[in-house]
Amino acid sequence: MTDTSLPCGDILSAMRQKNPLVQCITNDVAMNIAANVLLAAGASPAMVSAEEEAGEFAGLAGAVTINIGTLWAGGVAGMREAARAATAAGIPWVLDPVAHYATGFRRKAIAELIALNPTIVRGNASEIMALAGETARGQGVDSGDSARSAQAAATALAQRQHCIVAVTGDVDFVTDGARSIDIEGGSPVMPKVTAIGCALTCLVGACVAVAPGQPLEATVTALGLFAVCGEDVGRRAQGPGSFQPLFLDALHAIDSVQFVSNLRVKVL
Amino acid sequence: MTDTSLPCGDILSAMRQKNPLVQCITNDVAMNIAANVLLAAGASPAMVSAEEEAGEFAGLAGAVTINIGTLWAGGVAGMREAARAATAAGIPWVLDPVAHYATGFRRKAIAELIALNPTIVRGNASEIMALAGETARGQGVDSGDSARSAQAAATALAQRQHCIVAVTGDVDFVTDGARSIDIEGGSPVMPKVTAIGCALTCLVGACVAVAPGQPLEATVTALGLFAVCGEDVGRRAQGPGSFQPLFLDALHAIDSVQFVSNLRVKVL
Amino acid sequence: MTDTSLPCGDILSAMRQKNPLVQCITNDVAMNIAANVLLAAGASPAMVSAEEEAGEFAGLAGAVTINIGTLWAGGVAGMREAARAATAAGIPWVLDPVAHYATGFRRKAIAELIALNPTIVRGNASEIMALAGETARGQGVDSGDSARSAQAAATALAQRQHCIVAVTGDVDFVTDGARSIDIEGGSPVMPKVTAIGCALTCLVGACVAVAPGQPLEATVTALGLFAVCGEDVGRRAQGPGSFQPLFLDALHAIDSVQFVSNLRVKVL
Structure with a gap:
């Protein structure tokens, strides 16, 4: 079922070999699991978010990821600096617009961030x-x-913003506005593990850091890795608590051949 | 031993069915485990705490929980907004006064928060x-x-504040100042798992969100669920590390019938 | 191989008996695992960092630990207050200079903190x-x-700062500038678990809290406990995910006799 023209195995191998530095500006719920996901998968996370250093640090990173989950005023300032610095330096950056529709504070922040031209936007269907x-x-x-139900919206958003848009859910969907890809896999336990989507956003950053000219393929690689490992672990875990350690183990253990042979992506 | 007049099984069932949105303003140690406890048990947590949005978001939530564990000046402002908005809208809110006696900064914050009329206060005996x-x-x-040793203090506090007071420890105690209830169960491993009490405060919010007119019964339900699952897992865990994933699995797996049949509450 | 003149077993026993209160000012990634490590090992962690209370609280603590991992402007102010209060009261404090070389903001903060005379500095070789x-x-x-490769640098730093310096890595190294000690053990999985070094810094605080006149020996005890438990768990864990719960269980289960009999330290 997998379209073998997609270089997902190569991108995973490159991540393990290059161990990219990913600057993750994420929320306080996700900090620990996001860093552990990146370490397990083969990247080097750095949670650097303060206004005073976020822009300077972005110049050192292979990619930047920004997530508004536990937004606060000082946090927005750091996000702005990092996004501007990444765009100015040609470094890819990924936006995770957590619950951006919920309050005026969030709507204002997301409008400002999306205007700074993210390379990739990853969210759930409602977002x-x-x-x-x-x-x-x-x-x-x-x-x-x-x-x-969010596929048409994702395509329209990708066309308007000239970026990759990824919708994660029971079946994931990735589009650049022209090409679109479905990814099957995962487990119904995953939405019961907090911040696993936020951690995935950081892993998208790790993949695009080693494939900066292939943001669509990098996004599919990260989502595919979660889909493959999540499906495997979902069969073995006793619930959302035991899922998490097993999932990190699986991200660490899987090699490129196993990954590609279990990946189920479809170019639409 | 369980007083069958208490609707604890019904409240648990209602939580699973309604999946209430609970705004958790909690400390940085507790964020991840609190969100995971709520997801595992059947609620929808949202860690929204900034001054700019905490009050607005409270209007969307079924309950608000406030915990002063890692207090900072900006955090107090968000707590105040959320507590005021919840009280104004008739939404129940739960206060967790972590170590409120330790410093002048905490004493000032807790005096302000308790004056905003929490529906329920949950703490350890010293608190x-x-x-x-x-x-x-x-x-x-x-x-x-x-x-x-804190039962008399809890009863006096409940009478003075016209709220529910819950003391958790080896035997839990819940009172509205007139009726008082003991809950047995749990495990001596639980105090060795950080922030498990803070996560319980958030679960109290999830229960009272689906039983807003029954704050005493909702509190007993949340504490009882921790007591039943904690006792079960405490027998099987090898220590505080393995306790946590097993505990989340147990919160997710238990049904209302198993819960009620293992619940040991006593109306005093 | 262990030099039996080092009182590591006694310091571990004293920590379990005295249950010292350790004020941990640590980063947002480390908060949860650091508190769990201290609880499992036998200490009482308190994550108190706000400028308004960090100095006052330091007067209650047995030791203070300061980590600049997720630095922000308000955080520096709290660190300064806590370090000053600890030094003024003769309370030992431990500095963890996470990535202090990475940005100007960090370089400025670390210069200020190191001038406040930490009792112990723990970092990786590059730091x-x-x-x-x-x-x-x-x-x-x-x-x-x-x-x-960092041994000479550590010795020079210890001599210049009149403090203990600990370098953790494949083989740990601790020095007061005159005496130096190697600690073997651990596991290659440990660097794949985020913030485990940050948690170790907090455990150094727990050990020096019960042995304030023996900062070198206390540091060796904490690092030795991680080396012994890490080596044991590294053999049994399936990966970085399952390592963490098993590691907390091991820290909780090990007694002083087991610890000393598996400790491999060498006075150089």
Whole structure:
């Protein structure tokens, strides 16, 4: 089922070999699991977010990821500096618009950030639909819409923003506005593990850091790695608690051949 | 031993069915485990705490929980906004006064928060005794007093504040100032898992969100769920590290019938 | 191989008996695991960092630990207050200079903190070499140098600062500038678990809190406990995910006799 023209195995191998430095500006719930996901998968995370250094540090990083989950005023300033510095230096950056529709404070922050031209936007269906201007049914940070229902919105958003858009859910969807790809796999336990989507955003950063000219393929690689490892672990875990350590073990243990042979992506 | 007049099984079922949105303003140690506890048990956590949005978001939530564990000046402002908005909108809110007696900064913050009329206060024995004006022997964030010794203080505090007061420890105690309930269970491993009490405060919020007119019963349900699952897992875990994933699995797996049949509550 | 003149077993026993209160000012990635490490090992952690209370709280603590991992402007102010109060009260304090060489903001903060006379400095090889004025090859928060290559830098730094310096890596190295000690053990999985070094810094604080006149020996005890438990768990864990719960269990289960009999330290 996998389209073998996608270089997902090569991107995973390159990440392990190059151990890219990824500057993760993420929320306080996700900090620990996001860093552990990157270390397990083969990247080098650095949680550097203060306004005083976020821009300077971005110049050292292979990619920057920005997540507004636990937003505060000082945090927005650091995000702005990092996004500007990344764009100025040609470093890819990834935006995770957590619950951006929920309050005026978030709507203002996301408008400012998306204007700084993210390379990739990753969100759940409700977040992507709301970003595209559609009505969404999210509750707090949780999606109220299926990933399938957000495909048209994702495509429109990618075309408008000239960026990659990824919608994660029961079936993931990635598009650059012209080409679109479905990724199957994962587990129904995953939405019961907090901040696993936020950690995935950081892993997208790790993949695009080693494939900066292939943001679509890098995004599919990261989402595919979560889909393959999540499906495997979901069969073995006893619940959301035991899922997490097993999932980190799986991200660490899987090699490129196993990954590609279990990856189920479809070019639409 | 369980008083079957208490609707604890019904409240657990309602939480799973309604998946309430709970705004958790908690400390930086507790963020991840609190969100995971709520997801595993069946609620939808949102860690929204900034002054600019905490009040607005409270209007969307089924309950608000406020914990002063890692207090900072900007955090107090967000807590104040959320507590005021919840009270104004008739939304229940839960206060966790972590180590409120330790410094002048904390004493000032807790005086302000308790004046905003929490629906429920949950703390350890030292915290509740100090809130009631008694001398307590807490060390930092850990209780130096037994839960039993705090019963009179809890009752006096409940009467003075017209709220529910819960003291957690070897035997938990919940009171509205007139009715009082003991809850047995749990495990001596639990105090060795950081922030598990803070996560429980968030679960109290999830229960009262689906039973807003029954704050006493909702509090007993949340504490009872921790007591039942904690006792079960405490027997199987090899230590505080393996306790945590097993505990999340247990919170996710238990159904209302198993819960009620293992619950040991006593109306005093 | 162990030099039996070192009182490491006694310091571990004293920590379990006295349950010292350790004020941990650490980064947002490390908060949860650091608190869990201290609870499992036998200490009482308190994450108190705000400028308004950090100095006052230091007067209650047995030791203070300061880590600049997720630095922000308000955080520096709290660190300064805590370090000053600890030094003024004769309370030992431990400095963890995470990636201090990476940005101007960090370089300024670390210069200010090191001038406040830490009792102990713990870092990876790149951090210690850069603190001593040597050229280091760190990438973000990860060391690019071997622990062995940092021994001369550590000794020079200890002599200049009149403090204990600990370099952790494949073989740990501790020195007061005159006496030097190697510690063998650990596991290659440990650098794949985020913030485990930050948690170790907090455990150094817990050991020196019960042996304030023996900072060298206390540091060796903490590092030795991680080396012994890490080596044991590294053999059994399936990867970095399962390592963490097993490691906390091992820290909780080990007794002084087991610890000393598996400790491999060498006075150089």
